[in-house]
């Protein structure tokens with residue numbers, strides 16, 4: 001199998017700082033009764049300090065598994081087959097469980113898609129925040145003073161994420177909160193130790209737009225205040241358009257396109273990105289017809305080396321059978337399509 | 347009890363009055379008047395545990411609207427505002443508490459079992475969750491034939507032929523008829539749900555968030571399928587969604603619901619271009635925009651939808667409304683419609699013009 005190394009388009013942009021997180025050629029698989037599911041096959045991406053990176057793709061494209069791999073949270077029957085996960089230069093795939101645990105929460109934190117199942121139903125939200133603080137906050141004094149300080153910080157976190165009367169609600173259980181409030185609590189727990197990198201996995205997918213707007217604004221606000229980087233995983237390109245500096249488009253376990261959000265949305269280079277954009281009804285132009293992508297996502301078992309979008313692509317050619325690596329596609333951009341670079345620049 | 351009556355029907359009167367020489371509008375196929383559905387939550391498990399008195403869920407609280415033959419009426423609002431309950435009460439899948447539902451001239455809330463059964467043939471529903479709404483132990487053929495048998499319309503080969511024709515109508519193959527629901531993707535399952543609803547050849551279909559559980563590319567496939575079927579079969583839809591862009595795309599007219607009430611109705615394009623109720627304005631401004639990010643000035647709603655167990659007095663939106671005034675906390679606003687039938691129920695709206703007094 002060919003190694004697919006993402007060209008570093010961002011170095012071309014000049015004076016970018018070193019990425020906080022660099023994923024290189026990540027491969028993660030699951031053993032199932034049907035065969036080995038290659039959930040992530042050769043994903044490379046960078047997250048820069050202070051940026052919000054959108055990771056978009058339909059369900060099953062490998063978004064969650066990619067970042068579960070980053071967090072060291074892939075459990076049997078799954079495993080990380082190959083690749084590097086560089087966090088500020090350190091390869092996380094080489095760390096021990098203990099070292100990883102120390103990093104999780106403190107440096108990198110992830111909120112899960114389904115807050116109700118991700119939160120512990122048997123512990124009050126206060127206990128859950130305190131747990132993170134106790135595990136990671138090394139500046140807490142010992143004993144009673146430490147407990148009081150931890151409690152103060154827990155209240156502060158709930159307040160930060162906009163939970164009314166936080167001191168009282170600290171003693172309540174997750175089921176006593178609405179969906180939007182539970183997402184906020186997950187964010188509060190994730191932020192308790194002020195991580196440099198927050199990975200938010202579909203934080204608003206289950207929420208109404210009015211609440212979605214509140215939660216996304218909260219994340220943007222905290223990002224600005226704490227100067228952290230955010231990876232926003234979503235299936236909604238509208239959310240990416242509104243909130244992300246750059247975007248990574250995933251399809252069937254691979255990155256198929258990446259670049260600055262505006263550029264990708266206004267001039268997509270990969271037919272899948274184009275197809276996604278054409279599928280979405282636009283409030284700004286409702287007379288614009290929506291065009292679905294025909295067919296469905298392939299099963300990620302025993303996939304041939306050909307382009308994974310070939311079965312649904314309106315622009316496919318016989319050459320697409322050979323498969324393709326990411327190709328540079330303009331400033332800070334790359335796409336996994338043989339048409340990239342061949343088109344005559346208009 | 348004061349039910350705020352919101353009246354899409356004003357459209358009809360208003361349109362006739364303006365007499366712009368347009369072709370006459372098609373007749374009203376379905377009309378609800380002051381439709382109410384309250385659930386007694388004490389009867390459920392939760393109610394028995396808490397045993398709280400007065401736990402009446404006011405899920406639908408006096409909804410009056412018209413749907414004309416051949417049109418799609420969109421219903422939009424946050425989850426829990428009563429959209430599904432409205433759809434089910436109209437079909438009497440959940441018995442309405444009070445109010446009237448007239449379908450093609452017949453008051454259906456008073457129909458006995460057999461006439462209602464006959465009526466049901468003409469009124470069908472497509473559910474949001476294609477996973478939960480299909481019996482996992484039945485083949486697709488059985489699922490499609492069941493309604494035909496139930497209504498005594500066809501059996502044996504005739505029923506199987508109808509199932510085969512319908513499965514192709516929704517873009518699947520006859521080879522799929524022997525399979526079970528779990529052997530299909532979400533989009534394919536929704537196609538089966540559509541086929542099941544349409545096999546009785548209904549005139550009216552409640553589409554209850556039929557695309558909300560689907561990925562965007564598949565969502566577009568189903569929207570397109572529903573549009574094609576509507577055209578071919580001359581259907582009338584009530585299309586429920588929480589996605590205002592989807593509603594904008596599919597609906598001729600739209601009703602905006604908040605806590606069991608309709609707060610704004612009108613032609614979809616008018617509502618999108620000039621939303622009058624502050625709630626509609628907030629919904630619209632919260633929708634992420636693909637090509638004009640940040641364009642919509644964000645109207646921030648604070649907090650969640652209040653509980654329908656204990657709705658606020660006055661205008662139910664006042665607890666979250668950025669323009670709430672004293673009167674809003676006490677008096678429920680009356681619906682006000684303009685000549686185009688664009689109606690909103692808000693104290694900010696000037697009765698003379700039907701226009702909002704520029705809520706900034």
Ligand SMILES: Nc1ncnc2c1ncn2[C@@H]1O[C@H](COP(=O)(O)OP(=O)(O)O)[C@@H](O)[C@H]1O
Nearest residue numbers: 030037039058059060061062063064065066300
């Ligand atoms: N525990 C698991 N066992 C088997 N397959 C899995 C498991 N978790 C994820 N997968 C598979 O990995 C692929 C990618 O899943 P995921 O990363 O969750 O997608 P996304 O987050 O983009 O929706 C899917 O095909 C999914 O079925």
Ligand SMILES: Nc1ncnc2c1ncn2[C@@H]1O[C@H](COP(=O)(O)OP(=O)(O)O)[C@@H](O)[C@H]1O
Nearest residue numbers: 385403405424425426427428429430431432654
């Ligand atoms: N069978 C039921 N028993 C009690 N309460 C119900 C029942 N069905 C719905 N409700 C309540 O009625 C309100 C409206 O629900 P629903 O019609 O499902 O809203 P929507 O479809 O807009 O999300 C909600 O508060 C919901 O919890």
Ligand SMILES: [Mg+2]
Nearest residue numbers: 063064065113
């Ligand atoms: Mg996921």
Ligand SMILES: [Mg+2]
Nearest residue numbers: 429430431555
């Ligand atoms: Mg519903």
